[in-house]
Amino acid sequence: MMDNYALPFWVYLAALTVFVCGAMKRILAFHLSVGPTLMAWLGATLLVEQLWVFCMPVLLLLALLGLACYLYSACRTGPPQTALSGQGKTVFITGCDSGFGKEAAKRLDSLGFEVFATVLELTGDGARELQRSCSPRLTLLQVDITQPQQVQQALLDTKAKLGLRGLWGLVNNAGVCVNFGDAELSLMSNFRGCMEVNFFGTLSVTKSFLPLLRQAKGRIITISSPAGDQPFPCLAAYGASKAALNLLTDTLRHELEPWGVQVSTILPSSYRTGRTSNHTYWDQQYKQLLQGLPPALLEEYGEDYVIETKDLFQSFASQANPDVTPVIDTIVQALLAAQPQARYYAGPGVGLMYFIHSYFPFSISNRLLQKLFVKKKLMPQALRKQSGLELHSLHNNNNNEEKSEKL
Incomplete structure (x- = not known):
């Protein structure tokens, strides 16, 4: 079955992986405590779902998931950095x-x-x-x-x-x-x-x-x-x-x-x-x-x-x-x-x-x-007057319609 989907599958998988990794990289830049974890799980879930659809062998599936977890961990923590000294600067x-x-x-x-x-x-x-x-x-x-x-x-x-x-x-x-x-x-x-x-x-x-x-x-x-x-x-x-x-x-x-x-x-x-x-x-x-x-x-x-x-x-x-x-x-x-x-x-x-x-x-x-930010309650005065005139006009129209019905 894999032979029938060989080229389209790998092209699709590569494109999907690039998209998920790119999105994770963007999310990590925002320094959110829940964002990276949520994005990682969503991406992994999407990948697993598509892999099962194509009947991937279990060992290959586990290997890909392990690689994804490793890449995610590397992106999240990054290489250890030593802070420079301020002395003399x-x-x-x-x-x-x-x-x-x-x-x-x-x-x-x-x-x-x-x-x-x-x-x-x-x-x-x-x-x-x-x-x-x-x-x-x-x-x-x-x-x-x-x-x-x-x-x-x-x-x-x-x-x-x-x-x-x-x-x-x-x-x-x-x-x-x-x-x-x-x-x-x-x-x-x-x-x-x-x-x-x-x-x-x-x-x-x-x-x-x-x-x-x-x-x-x-x-x-x-x-x-x-x-x-x-x-x-x-x-x-x-x-x-x-x-x-x-x-x-x-x-x-x-x-x-x-x-x-x-x-x-x-x-x-x-x-x-x-x-x-x-x-x-x-x-x-x-x-x-x-x-x-x-x-x-x-x-x-x-x-x-x-x-x-x-x-x-x-x-x-x-x-x-x-x-x-x-x-x-x-x-x-x-x-x-x-x-x-x-x-x-x-x-x-x-x-x-x-x-x-x-x-x-x-x-x-x-x-x-x-x-x-700014929780305004008042509208500009001209808009308030306009709204008041519209309501007054609507009220008069309703009264005229009621009179017409009675006649």
């Missing part, structure tokens, strides 16, 4: 006034790195904390990454301390989210502000420090956001800037591979950093938005609609995890792993979110974003 980190940047600077300093940490204010609370808690190896630099002259001065200061050495790591952490609300309501200045810091500023720093990174065959670690890959409601300006940043980072990874420079992107879940937990911050954002909106547009959406959006963002930010340890651990891993990954998902839920986004129907992933 240099790293340049942007945005160290607070949040990820400040905590990363402290951790890397404790691991023996020579850290160059940029802050917006040398006399600010974050800068003073770094000076108190870190070793003399840490150098504070006042840098606004949107100002090319400040970036170039930081490069000169870094070169002066490095001497003939190259730069092992660049951590692009500085970023802003200066908007909330629908894209139509977001001011053009907010779109430009996000692009200026998150994309152009990061690009300016990266291009400036690339010669030092190429010299040391170092690493570029960029802190991005899932909002750059998935359409989070009311985050159009921020998400667009991060989408541009993600594409830039992916392109650099290909271009810098021949130079020996490793490029990684870190995609964190929601964390409470910076001023986002401050009520005053959201009130200022709200007032600035109202001042910049044309009266006719504000009338279309309604001030209560804007207030609800502000309150939802404020609530979401206040409930975010204040412990940024998973992100800092990931930065360290990307800097010291023998073979760093192209992408890291830092924090609970990010891998699952990307898994659903990649493999589930669009309607499901879209609904997940709407339910988990």
Whole structure:
């Protein structure tokens, strides 16, 4: 019987195996605890079913299953990697006034790195904390990454301390989210502000420090956001800037591979950093938005609609995890792993979110974003009026029909 199916069977089996292994490889990249096991069992079940249909000999069937289990185990665990030492290595980190940047600077300093940490204010609370808690190896630099002259001065200061050495790591952490609300309501200045810091500023720093990174065959670690890959409601300006940043980072990874420079992107879940937990911050954002909106547009959406959006963002930010340890651990891993990954998902839920986004129907992933992120209850005012008029019209039509029947 096997002779009748010889060529078609082996072609089919090879294609099926390639598909299952490819899917497993994609799933493993999301770092899910149940995903790899589930996918492995589904793939094995499909293979076994097809093999039995073709009446495969039992010994050959067992051998193929054993090979599949071995390959799965090898893909899951991978070769053992020895972490590199931070002693004597240099790293340049942007945005160290607070949040990820400040905590990363402290951790890397404790691991023996020579850290160059940029802050917006040398006399600010974050800068003073770094000076108190870190070793003399840490150098504070006042840098606004949107100002090319400040970036170039930081490069000169870094070169002066490095001497003939190259730069092992660049951590692009500085970023802003200066908007909330629908894209139509977001001011053009907010779109430009996000692009200026998150994309152009990061690009300016990266291009400036690339010669030092190429010299040391170092690493570029960029802190991005899932909002750059998935359409989070009311985050159009921020998400667009991060989408541009993600594409830039992916392109650099290909271009810098021949130079020996490793490029990684870190995609964190929601964390409470910076001023986002401050009520005053959201009130200022709200007032600035109202001042910049044309009266006719504000009338279309309604001030209560804007207030609800502000309150939802404020609530979401206040409930975010204040412990940024998973992100800092990931930065360290990307800097010291023998073979760093192209992408890291830092924090609970990010891998699952990307898994659903990649493999589930669009309607499901879209609904997940709407339910988990901004749970709006109000519709824009113009739509509410329209719905009210339609209901009123429908009610009048029903009354007229009842009168006609009575007549």
